[in-house]
Amino acid sequence: MCESTIKNNYENVLQRVKDACVRSNREVNDVTLIAVSKTKPVEMLQEVYDCGCRDFGENKVQEIMDKYEQLPSDIRWHMIGHLQTNKVKYIVDKVYMIHSVDSVKLAKEISKEARKKGVVVKILLEVNVAKEESKFGIMSETVNDFYKEVVDLPGLEVCGLMTIAPYVEDAELNRQHFVKLNQLMIDIAQEKTDNISVGELSMGMTGDYEVAIEEGATFVRVGTGIFGERNYNV
Ligand SMILES: *Cc1c(COP(=O)(O)O)cnc(C)c1O
Numbered sequence: 001m002c003e004s005t006i007k008n009n010y011e012n013v014l015q016r017v018k019d020a021c022v023r024s025n026r027e028v029n030d031v032t033l034i035a036v037s038k039t040k041p042v043e044m045l046q047e048v049y050d051c052g053c054r055d056f057g058e059n060k061v062q063e064i065m066d067k068y069e070q071l072p073s074d075i076r077w078h079m080i081g082h083l084q085t086n087k088v089k090y091i092v093d094k095v096y097m098i099h100s101v102d103s104v105k106l107a108k109e110i111s112k113e114a115r116k117k118g119v120v121v122k123i124l125l126e127v128n129v130a131k132e133e134s135k136f137g138i139m140s141e142t143v144n145d146f147y148k149e150v151v152d153l154p155g156l157e158v159c160g161l162m163t164i165a166p167y168v169e170d171a172e173l174n175r176q177h178f179v180k181l182n183q184l185m186i187d188i189a190q191e192k193t194d195n196i197s198v199g200e201l202s203m204g205m206t207g208d209y210e211v212a213i214e215e216g217a218t219f220v221r222v223g224t225g226i227f228g229e230r231n232y233n234v
Contacts, residue, residue, distance in 0.1 A: 006047045009226045010035065013209075017220065020213035031213055034078050036205075036223030038063060039230045042070045048226060049075065055096075057221050061087040068094045080162075080202075080221055082136050085109040089116075097122040099162040099202045099219075102136045107150040114155030121155065124162040124202050127184060129177045132166055143184050144191065160200030160218070161185050171208035178203050178215035185216075 014033055021028045036057040037045045045056060045067065054074060058064045059081020068077060076096035083098065085106055091098075092113040101107050101123045114121045125146060128137030138146050143161070151158050163181045165174040181203055189198060204212025206225035213220060223230065 004047060006044055006227060007051050009228070010048050010051050010053060013222050013225050016210055017213065020210040024214045026213070030218055032219050034080075034202075034219055034221045035226050036080065036221050037067070037227060038081070038223065039232060040227045042067055044227055045071060055219075057099075057223070061090050064091050064094060078219075078221075089113045092121055093117040093119050095121065097124065097159065099124045099221075100126045100136065101150070102126045102138055104146065104149050107153060107156065111153040111155040119155070120157055122157050122159045123150075124160050124200060125150070125158065126162045126164075127181060129163045129180045129184075130166050135164055137163065140180065140184060144188060147188050158198060160198055160202070161188075162202035162219075165203065165205070165208060165212075168207065171211045174208045175211050175215060178208075178212045178217065182216040 017031055017033050018028050021031055032055055034055045034057040035048050035053050038059045049072065055076045055078060057078040057080045064077055064079065077094060079091060079095045079098045080100055083100055083106060088109045092110060098110065098121060110121055110123060125143065126137040127140055127143055128135045129140055147158065161181055161184060163177060165177045168174055181201055185199060185201055200218045201216050202219040202221065203217045204220040206222050209220040209222055
């Protein structure tokens with residue numbers, strides 16, 4: 001029963017995710033829709049939760065901590081925003097996955113705090129594929145070395161790559177970046193010697209998630225398309 005606008009939006013995005021999977025001969029279960037709920041009140045998250053969503057994305061440590069307390073414990077929290085090393089300790093045992101690991105220093109801190117708490121944290125390496133100056137993330141050329149430096153750290157599991165593509169009106173313009181991230185993932189997988197699986201690709205937002213799925217995304221991060229525009233001035 002999904003009558004509200006938010007519920008309708010969620011159902012609509014979910015259907016489009018499924019359609020994109022079918023179009024590109026992919027299993028629907030291989031793509032996880034993350035509802036990006038930053039700035040939104042817990043009541044709204046609860047509505048989406050009631051439609052069956054269990055994956056929520058946030059970009060602020062404090063917001064994850066607050067919402068974590070108030071919402072059901074079977075939610076998988078995805079940290080998708082820039083993470084400062086001194087705040088790792090607050091969320092390391094609360095998040096399902098950290099998508100935004102962009103330095104060896106940060107990876108080491110996650111490793112350290114995860115071991116203290118006796119958990120293993122899934123992480124993705126954030127790559128600035130479009131080389132935008134305003135964005136965090138490592139450069140494509142350094143992904144392989146970066147991967148090698150962090151892959152054996154205890155307390156974390158390197159699951160794949162993430163990127164934030166540029167804001168564009170025409171989603172097709174971002175296809176090249178999604179292709180690139182997919183290729184970088186293939187390169188890593190080929191160099192690997194162990195048999196631990198690595199292959200998650202977190203890419204695609206409201207404007208371009210269908211194109212991202214066509215190019216191999218396993219996580220799409222959709223905020224505005226589900227919750228509506230964000231107001232940062234409240
Ligand atoms: C805010 C945000 C999103 C969601 O963006 P929308 O365009 O609202 O779908 C996705 N990924 C990251 C990293 C974000 O910060």
